Amino acid sequence: MIRVFVVAASPVVRAGLSAVVTTSSKLTVVGDASDLDAFTREFEQLQPDVVLLDVSGSFQELVWEKLLAIQQQDPYIIIVLADGLDSLDFEAALRAGVRGILPSTSTELEIVAAVEAIAVGGLVVLHSDTIESLLPLKGSSVPDKDKANPVQALTLREIEVLEMLGSGLSNKAIAKRLNISDHTVKFHVSSIFQKLGVSTRTEAVTVGVRLGLIML
Numbered sequence: 001m002i003r004v005f006v007v008a009a010s011p012v013v014r015a016g017l018s019a020v021v022t023t024s025s026k027l028t029v030v031g032d033a034s035d036l037d038a039f040t041r042e043f044e045q046l047q048p049d050v051v052l053l054d055v056s057g058s059f060q061e062l063v064w065e066k067l068l069a070i071q072q073q074d075p076y077i078i079i080v081l082a083d084g085l086d087s088l089d090f091e092a093a094l095r096a097g098v099r100g101i102l103p104s105t106s107t108e109l110e111i112v113a114a115v116e117a118i119a120v121g122g123l124v125v126l127h128s129d130t131i132e133s134l135l136p137l138k139g140s141s142v143p144d145k146d147k148a149n150p151v152q153a154l155t156l157r158e159i160e161v162l163e164m165l166g167s168g169l170s171n172k173a174i175a176k177r178l179n180i181s182d183h184t185v186k187f188h189v190s191s192i193f194q195k196l197g198v199s200t201r202t203e204a205v206t207v208g209v210r211l212g213l214i215m216l
Contacts (some may be wrong), residue, residue: 002119005046006032007039008054017052017081017111024112036066043070050119051076052111056083056104064089067096077118079125081106094212100125113156123163124212128153154195154213161188163214166205 004021006029008014018029030046033039039051055063067078079100082088093101100114106127114125154162157178164174171185178185193199196207208214 002027002050002115003030003046003048004028004050004052004115005030005039005043005048006052007034007036008032009034010054013054013056017054020108020111021052021115023108024116026116027112036063036070040070043076049077050115051078052115053078053080054082054104055080064092064096067098079111079114079118081111090212094124099123102127117156117160123159124215125156125159126212154192158188158192158195159208159213161185162192162204162208165189165192165201166208166214 004027006014006017006021008017011034014032014034018032021027021029030048031042033042036053053063076097077100078096078098079102080093080098081102081104083104088101090101099118102111102114102125106114110127114127117123118125160178161174164177169177171182171189175182175185189201189204192204196204198204198207205214
């Protein structure tokens with residue numbers, strides 16, 4: 001069971017996120033708080049695996065500073081929901097331990113899938129809206145051929161497959177681990193290649209790491 005702690009200033013948002021988490025049989029809510037200060041007072045006792053943090057309307061620079069200070073003492077997985085992705089400091093968020101960035105408009109299925117994928121697979125999950133906000137920031141460092149072929153968002157399943165490609169697993173091994181057919185794995189690999197604009201596994205993993213989709 002994955003233990004989730006919900007942090008949101010609004011009691012309505014806290015209740016809503018807690019309700020979303022409980023829709024999955026793999027997740028359980030161990031507590032909630034209105035801010036990070038209240039969370040730190042309960043962390044040692046509750047020991048959550050994942051912190052689901054709503055940063056909508058907050059002064060994000062202070063949030064990242066607090067998260068970074070907390071992470072240096074008690075590392076844990078953080079997923080944030082934000083309503084202003086264009087103004088989000090992705091680099092500061094990732095440095096502070098954030099491993100999932102979702103818009104506040106994310107569906108129940110998207111939130112649950114992100115929590116499960118990050119907690120179990122050790123992945124970095126970015127919503128398609130997040131990627132669209134992030135890519136322009138990287139425009140100056142992306143080769144011309146990449147600029148001419150914008151990256152399409154990968155599904156959570158494709159990110160799982162990409163992570164396993166990065167671990168050097170064969171199609172057969174991936175199929176066994178995910179309990180799917182070899183044909184389905186080939187389909188996912190082909191889709192990943194097409195979306196990332198690459199032709200080899202090495203290139204796919206390289207682009208995935210550069211975009212923050214996976215970590216090696």
